[in-house]
Amino acid sequence: MHPLRRLFAFARPQRRDAVLATVYSVANKILDVLPEILIGVAVDVVVNRQDSFLARMGVVDPMHQLLLLAVATVLVWAFESLFEYLYALKWRGLAQDLQHTLRQSAYAHLQALPPDAIATARSGRLMALLNEDVNQVERFLNTGANDLIQVFVSSLLIGAVFFVLTADLALLAILPIPLILVGAFWFQRRLAPRYAAAREAAATLSARLGNNLRGMATIQAYTAEDVEAEHLRTASDGYRARNAEAIRYSAAITPVIRLAILVGFIATLLYGGWLTLQGELGVGSYSALVYLTQRLLWPMTRLADMTDLYNRAMASVNRIMDLLDAPLPARPARRIEARPAGAIAVEGLAFAYDGRPALRGVDLDVPAGRTVALVGGTGSGKSTLLKLLLGFLRPDAGRILLDGADLTDIDPRSLRAHLAYVAQEPFLTDGSVLENIAYGERAPDRARAEAAARAAEAHAFIAALPTGYDSPVGEGGAALSGGQRQRIALARALYRDPAILILDEATSAVDNETEAAIQRSLARAAQGRTVLVVAHRLSTVRHADAIHVMEAGRIVESGTHEALLARGGVYAGLWRLQTGELQA
Incomplete structure (x- = not known):
């Protein structure tokens, strides 16, 4: 089962909060797109005055049009800020609640396992799971989930605006998006196993540190400091090497995406400008489209961070869920009610x-x-x-x-x-x-x-x-x-x-x-x-x-x-x- 589905299944009690957080994120992104459209309308008012889009809507006086735009801008920014506050509150609250529930559930499951099973699993690995792995999930919910939702929503909204204004230009502007998504998924498939290996290396390093701290008196008594320092260096090098393998891929995502964005922006700039010069596209519409192209494509550069955060979190989710799925010994129903004789x-x-x-x-x-x-x-x-x-x-x-x-x-x-x-x-x-x-x-x-x-x-x-x-x-x-x-x-x-x-x-x-x-x-x-x-x-x-x-x-x-x-x-x-x- 995909780790995201495993997380959704576990987080059933938090689904209402997740739905509300998603609604607030979507609302915030809708309002976030509107200022660029309002800028285009303002340019249209200044250039065309009584022939502007708002004039055709019934507001003829250019000054009244600008006052209307000012009021609309204030309202848009106010509600955008409100929804930003609400989604931050919900996502971060959800992250805190879920990390608390994950840690408590994992610990409760550990307590129900036989002591030998815990000893076999290595205390360092379990410590890394209960702390760092749970924290990785928290970090993803704090920021990554909202970022993914907003990139998706903004792409839909801005794409719709493009198609309303000019279908030809819309096709050119969104042409890089499939390439960006294919590239992101390509990188994701290669990052997932590397982050899983990095998490295992982190657990090994944690186990080595914990073991050495508990046995420091023995290490010093046997003057084995250099030996243990070398052991720690080997474990740390292993962790560094596993991370380096992941970094080689994650660091390449943003430059590749930026090149794809450049293609879309240049297409809008040149083809949109040519349409405007030919009189087939209004100056205000052209201004809005130039701004919106950047708003459409530039957030894609954050796919690198989002993919990185997502893959780290999913590797951690798998480790946590694997623990929670570990079978517990059967517990008979019979209880001892009175004090036994003790034979x-x-x-x-x-x-x-x-x-x-x-x-x-x-x-x-x-x-x-x-x-x-x-x-x-x-x-x-x-x-x-x-x-x-x-x-x-x-x-x-x-x-x-x-x-x-x-x-x-x-x-x-x-x-x-x-x-x-x-x-x-x-x-x-x-x-x-x-x-x-x-x-x-x-x-x-x-x-x-x-x-x-x-x-x-x-x-x-x-x-x-x-x-x-x-x-x-x-x-x-x-x-x-x-x-x-x-x-x-x-x-x-x-x-x-x-x-x-x-x-x-x-x-x-x-x-x-x-x-x-x-x-x-x-x-x-x-x-x-x-x-x-x-x-x-x-x-x-x-x-x-x-x-x-x-x-x-x-x-x-x-x-x-x-x-x-x-x-x-x-x-x-x-x-x-x-x-x-x-x-x-």
Whole structure:
């Protein structure tokens, strides 16, 4: 489907504003053409006086004719200015409304996609789409749409005036127009793919910049500034090269159009002048036609800018609409109304990433109210199991049951309302400590947030901050240490009072003393809820009710800490590796 049709289909709620804006643009252009005609009439009055066109209309006195023209000119200019104000108001308002709707819709669609799909799409590309691509559409609606409409309307109006005055001259004057339009479309076909490539190059550059800014400490620590500067230069050169290819074509449009305009203007000047000298065309009509030829053809020089703006916008529209057309995972209608008991059963669970198995027939039982740990090396399948439990992925085989109900039959949002998740690298929003602990609530409960922070052993350092719970955490929690961010994330999970608490390496960034304090807090927080812990540090999970060891997508050992040590298997080997001890 053509990108303009895709945009029209999306902008259905804004169609009334688009129609009004178009009406105002047309009205403004009609009035914009009239002054040239009035100039021709004024010349006719001065030259022919009582034999002028207005005299034949009943206004005989030349002075009265000029006064009538003056009044008409004032009215034309006043209403032209009014409609210019109205179309600017409507088009710019429409541009703002549509860019807001596009950005909100694209972001909402992203939020409905699984996290892995977003990671695959590259954050830099998505940032370019949500910002620069949406802004390209806004710029086109701000000026380009009105320009296209007015060029079309002025061509029709002025062409009609030419044919009324002299058909022969009209044919000569409009002769360049087909050549101009054919040339514009020729350039457009070659510009469209080049601007699409430029947008992709811009996304690549944005991704590189974003990645480097996030990793600046590592870049400097490894003295890799020159290497990354070269990477950035390569990405920027790619963007520059893609733009240069488009510029070679877009820069040629205006000179070609100007040459075609020159042909039409010279034809009007010479042939119209000859007709006037022969007495077949009035002096006023000739004056009007000379002016109108310029008004007819000169706006065509803006086709270069309009084509450029249009092609950039259409390339952006395609990228935005491709995102909005990306299929969303099916969302079951079943909801969890009451707080679940929290019993989890995993039966024959299997999952693969692009044919690479991550889970192979996993069976797991997590009784309600128990604390169960998953341990194992990198790539053993622990994180994949959590993603399936959170509803981010759907299993290839097998199922996960919550209190006997298959998770694939439950609305993921309804499920997540009863879960709390603490990731290995916690996300903090750019707000206050209180806003991050009570994340998602418009009216945070300060007392409840403080209780959750105490449970997460975070209250002491929060109270020491300049403004306590109202202190800003900075972008991504930059004002806090890694351990502080992790404890705030844990406090956020406890604030929610979930039926199921999921901890993915939740103590990986804290020191031993803080880890011990958090373990004491978790022991209290585990009362009345199911806790699922993923950990590399085995000291974190030694007090769990059950520990399951994973390797290559399978559970290879299960038991308590003491039982697994006594068995002398994989877990015992990991324990010796980490602590050098054989028993607790």
